[in-house]
Amino acid sequence: MIGISDLTQVSEYEWLIPRSYRSDMRVPVRLFATREMLEQIADDRSLEQAVNTATLPGLVGEVVVMPDMHQGYGFPIGTVAATETPHGVISPGGVGYDINCGVRLLASSLELEAARPHLDQLATLINRYCPSGVGEEGVVRVSVTELEQVLREGARWARKKGFAEENDLARTEEGGCLEGAQPEKVSERAKQRGREQIGSVGAGNHFVEVDVVERIFDEKTAQAFGLQEGCLVVQIHCGSRGLGHQVCTDYVQEFQGAVKRYGIHLPDRELVCAPLDSPEGQSYLGAMRAAANFAFANRQILAHSVRRAFEETFAGKLKGWELHQVYDICHNIAKIETHEVEGQRKKVCVHRKGATRAFGPGTPELPPEYRPFGQPVLVPGSMGTSSWVLVGTEDAMKRSWGSSCHGAGRVMSRAKAKHEVRGEALRNELEGRGIHVRAGSMSGLAEEAPQAYKNVDRVAETVSAAGIARQVALLRPVAVIKG
Amino acid sequence: MPYEEIQHTADWGLRIWAGDLPGLFIEAARGMNTLMGVQAVPTEGAIPAPGPAESDTGQRSPLRRLILTAPDVEALLVAFLSEMLYLVEQEHITLDNLQVSLFPGEALWRLEAVGEARPLARVQKLIKAVTYYNLHIRSDEDGYSVEVVFDV
Numbered sequence: 001m002i003g004i005s006d007l008t009q010v011s012e013y014e015w016l017i018p019r020s021y022r023s024d025m026r027v028p029v030r031l032f033a034t035r036e037m038l039e040q041i042a043d044d045r046s047l048e049q050a051v052n053t054a055t056l057p058g059l060v061g062e063v064v065v066m067p068d069m070h071q072g073y074g075f076p077i078g079t080v081a082a083t084e085t086p087h088g089v090i091s092p093g094g095v096g097y098d099i100n101c102g103v104r105l106l107a108s109s110l111e112l113e114a115a116r117p118h119l120d121q122l123a124t125l126i127n128r129y130c131p132s133g134v135g136e137e138g139v140v141r142v143s144v145t146e147l148e149q150v151l152r153e154g155a156r157w158a159r160k161k162g163f164a165e166e167n168d169l170a171r172t173e174e175g176g177c178l179e180g181a182q183p184e185k186v187s188e189r190a191k192q193r194g195r196e197q198i199g200s201v202g203a204g205n206h207f208v209e210v211d212v213v214e215r216i217f218d219e220k221t222a223q224a225f226g227l228q229e230g231c232l233v234v235q236i237h238c239g240s241r242g243l244g245h246q247v248c249t250d251y252v253q254e255f256q257g258a259v260k261r262y263g264i265h266l267p268d269r270e271l272v273c274a275p276l277d278s279p280e281g282q283s284y285l286g287a288m289r290a291a292a293n294f295a296f297a298n299r300q301i302l303a304h305s306v307r308r309a310f311e312e313t314f315a316g317k318l319k320g321w322e323l324h325q326v327y328d329i330c331h332n333i334a335k336i337e338t339h340e341v342e343g344q345r346k347k348v349c350v351h352r353k354g355a356t357r358a359f360g361p362g363t364p365e366l367p368p369e370y371r372p373f374g375q376p377v378l379v380p381g382s383m384g385t386s387s388w389v390l391v392g393t394e395d396a397m398k399r400s401w402g403s404s405c406h407g408a409g410r411v412m413s414r415a416k417a418k419h420e421v422r423g424e425a426l427r428n429e430l431e432g433r434g435i436h437v438r439a440g441s442m443s444g445l446a447e448e449a450p451q452a453y454k455n456v457d458r459v460a461e462t463v464s465a466a467g468i469a470r471q472v473a474l475l476r477p478v479a480v481i482k483g
Numbered sequence: 484m485p486y487e488e489i490q491h492t493a494d495w496g497l498r499i500w501a502g503d504l505p506g507l508f509i510e511a512a513r514g515m516n517t518l519m520g521v522q523a524v525p526t527e528g529a530i531p532a533p534g535p536a537e538s539d540t541g542q543r544s545p546l547r548r549l550i551l552t553a554p555d556v557e558a559l560l561v562a563f564l565s566e567m568l569y570l571v572e573q574e575h576i577t578l579d580n581l582q583v584s585l586f587p588g589e590a591l592w593r594l595e596a597v598g599e600a601r602p603l604a605r606v607q608k609l610i611k612a613v614t615y616y617n618l619h620i621r622s623d624e625d626g627y628s629v630e631v632v633f634d635v
Contacts, residue, residue, distance in 0.1 A: 044492045071492040073494065073616035097634045134606050134609050203608060249565050253558065256555075256615075268617065410492050410493045413491055414493075
């Protein structure tokens with residue numbers, strides 16, 4: 001099994017697996033991590049999965065792996081891989097089952113100390129209006145026709161229905177809608193699952209969290225993002241729910257035949273892929289974009305629900321409860337983007353599996369008010385620990401396909417976490433630290449215990465030291481709502 | 484139990500074994516249900532073994548038949564477990580007293596299964612999907628075994 005001794009150290013925060021490591025690698029793998037982080041994942045198969053990813057046909061440049069990397073299935077979590085267009089491949093497993101899982105950040109000018117007496121009520125109302133957990137249905141029911149619109153239009157549909165405020169869409173990656181979505185490429189089964197779940201958080205590591213801006217690291221950028229020290233913000237972490245899971249399941253199954261038809265040999269069947277310009281590749285791209293739009297609409301409706309909870313909690317009591325959107329990012333996605341490849345600007349298909357787009361200053365895709373600074377990069381920590389707002393850099397554009405980390409990254413299996421942590425004890429500990437907890441399942445809470453994750457501060461410091469993002473603000477949780 | 488949980492940093496994994504291939508499929512479904520904490524609504528009295536659909540009576544859980552095809556046996560296992568997941572999440576049922584028949588083919592494997600559809604009393608945790616990661620059904624003198632990783 002591959003180990004640290006097989007890696008070439010480039011700097012304190014950067015490592016390389018050369019193409020010569022294994023004969024089927026098509027490109028090298030660059031890892032942004034400290035030695036300590038690599039030692040943490042030495043016992044799992046992350047590095048082997050990164051090498052496997054580097055065998056995909058049509059890859060360009062390097063496969064890039066972030067410091068929050070951990071073992072997944074197919075791609076390791078925390079990977080960015082770009083393939084040439086139009087003949088390179090697209091891999092459904094390289095996007096993952098939760099298509100467009102992502103994070104939205106809303107910010108207020110409500111000071112924590114003023115809001116503190118009302119936080120318990122706020123947590124209760126968010127829990128009521130943002131259904132989470134196993135079997136919970138969404139707050140919005142859509143007809144078959146409406147669902148087609150959701151899949152085609154994403155957050156734009158939500159805005160038409162009154163679920164969005166003026167700046168929300170401009171401050172969402174891709175404006176909250178991936179063009180080229182093809183609802184007709186989404187199976188009826190996936191649509192059935194989606195119809196009941198729009199406007200719901202789901203379970204697992206998904207959550208809504210109220211935080212306070214603990215510390216500002218970059219005043220000007222924080223000001224541009226509307227972040228004020230000591231004030232409340234809200235993170236929403238969820239994705240495309242059962243609809244996305246079903247789309248990925250359908251296409252991973254269908255692509256088992258495609259790899260044979262196109263003569264593609266892979267070390268792992270979860271990496272199945274098809275050329276972007278093949279009928280199979282085009283179908284998946286259309287379906288994946290539709291699922292991504294579902295997720296954009298889902299987070300938009302949840303943002304609306306959070307605003308409702310804030311309004312009912314604070315209206316008439318405190319001023320400054322308006323929640324403006326800082327940004328909404330995807331961390332499981334494949335997108336056609338223009339990047340520099342061997343000195344030329346080229347369109348490539350960027351797979352981000354557990355990695356966040358982190359476009360630097362001057363990028364035309366950003367809203368005008370953010371363009372001088374760069375894109376907000378939202379990095380939620382593990383439950384009860386800090387989270388980070390970073391900003392994309394020019395270096396990220398050159399070295400990591402305009403990408404950065406997406407979270408803390410697990411280091412402990414769910415089984416071990418449940419064995420070592422009691423959900424009730426964890427809840428009591430968090431409550432003792434002044435964090436209001438609403439959780440549907442105590443075992444689910446235990447699985448997401450902070451000790452099951454890497455230290456998110458080290459992750460943020462690593463990408464910052466490596467130059468692929470910059471620290472803007474540190475967030476500390478005051479209320480956690482999860483399934 | 485003919486299955487055990489295996490370590491995986493982020494997701495869930497099961498090692499499953501059985502004397503024959505149909506048994507491996509049935510145990511995989513049982514193991515997956517155990518991971519999810521699936522509990523069916525208790526029935527009154529003993530549940531009769533599944534018979535043909537036409538012998539169904541109001542006293543029995545209704546029979547549910549599945550017919551699935553896939554290019555090989557591993558793909559068929561993924562399709563079968565994905566179907567069972569769908570029934571739990573979308574139809575809120577689980578299939579008890581499963582009987583599975585497998586029909587190998589040159590280009591296509593076929594599965595026919597029948598089980599008693601039981602409404603769910605409780606599900607503790609849902610699995611997002613059944614993956615192909617490192618999925619190899621192995622056989623030796625003791626029978627068949629496989630490791631399955633689930634995205635959660």
